Amino acid sequence: MTSAEGIDEIHILWISEGMSCDGDTVSITASSQPAIEDVVNGLIPGLPKVHLYNKVLSPTLGGEEFLAPFRAAVKGELEPFIFVLEGSVPNEKINGDGYWSSFGNDQDTGEPLTLNWWIDRLAPKAWAVVTAGTCAAYGGIHAMAGNPTGCMGLADYLGWDFRSAGGLPIVNVPGCPVQPENFMETLTWVLYHAAGDAPPPPLDDKLRPQWMFGKTVHEGCDRAAYYEQADFSKDYNSPKCQVKIGCWGPVVNCNVPKRGWMGGIGGCPNVGGICIGCTMPGFPDKFMPFMDAPPGGSLSTTLIKPYGTFIRRMRGITNVTANKEPKWHHNRELLTSGYDPRWRP
Incomplete structure (x- = not known):
């Protein structure tokens, strides 16, 4: 339902029949800012009325x-709607005599309807198109070298210049799985835009929300100061910077360490897990083997060592000094704080 000011009522058609583990749907159920329940139940002021169709969250029997x-929606009888895809898109042109992924059957022939069939018919009609997770955004695990399915992200399939019926490019929210609040916050922005109360969400050249993916993991990491001081972990039990043991944080666009995972708590490096680049278009191929130090990690850590070692030593000395109380803190009869009332008449 659409008014002159914006959309009053909208449907969300969520298909997770891409090559996927459904982990993104499971992840977003943990969001609290906002919660998917609050969006669907109309508890967020200013949003259109939302009808959600997702197989994991559906009250139907299937x-x-x-x-x-x-x-x-395919027949044009349900609109406006937002099309959400979870999972990567297989290449059905190379499926031989079968199919890679299907969603329901043709009502006339009984033959499976491929994911690609649905994308071809739903995406052009959708008011907005949003991907949930790296698989849908860029192909992810299923699109790695050596895969037999020819998997790709939705923008690779529809074209990077695709525009929805609402005039929006595809909105990619990557993550493996997607960080709960990252997805729900982005979806909420899209819904506010649909209601006419917000501009289109600002996206980077990889169609990710700029305000979430404009900085690197390193820039929001709890361990970043150890890198500056050239103080590096040698194993996974250390609280120090993990670049030498496989962390790609300095070059990966992701806000998870700053945002946390659930309720502001967690985030891979914050809890001892290295960053493996799961929000990036090149994941996983460009970040493997995961536990090896990144190329350039040896050079950068070597170059920073003289500076970091010196700075760490100087800060240690200053820390000792700063941990001492001033000498005028005493209970003797003479005031030694330097107080001088000479300004008085």
Whole structure:
């Protein structure tokens, strides 16, 4: 339902039949800012009324009852809607005599309807198109070298210059899985834009929300100061910088260490996990083997060592000094703080 000011009521058609583990749907159920329940139940002021169709969160028993809104949207009988894809897009042109992924069956022939069939019909009609997770955004694990499916991200399939019926490019929210609040915050922005109360979400050249992916893991990491002081972990039990043991944080665009994972707590390096670049278009191929130090990690850590070692020593000396109380803190009869009332008449 659309008014002159914006959209009053909107549907969200969420298909997770891409090459996927459904981990992104599971992840977003942990969001609290906002919670998916609050969006669907109309508890966020200013949003359109939202109808969500997601197989994991659906109250239906599945089958044709669940597929009904998707079929209606294909026929142009359900609009406006936001199309959310979870999972990478396989290349059905190389499927041989079968198919890679399907979602329901053709009602006339009984043959499986491929994911690509649905994308071809839903994406052009959608008011907005949003990807949930790295697989849908860039192909992810299923698109790595050697895969037989020819998997790709949705923008690779539809084209990077694709525009939805609402005039928006594809909105990519990567992560393996997607960080809960990252996705829900982005979806909420899209919904506010649909309502006419916000501009289009600002995206970078990889179609990621700029305010989330404009900085690197390193810039928000709890351990970043150790890098500056050339104080590096030698194993995974250390609280220090993990660049030497496989962390790609200095070159990966992701806000998870700063934002946390659930309730502001967690984030890979914050809890001892190295960053493996899961929000990046080149994941996983460009970041493997995961536990090896990144190329350039040896050079950067060697170059910073003389500076870092000196700075760490100087800061240690200053720390000792700063941990001493001033000498005028005493209970003797003479004031030694330097107080001088000479300004008085």
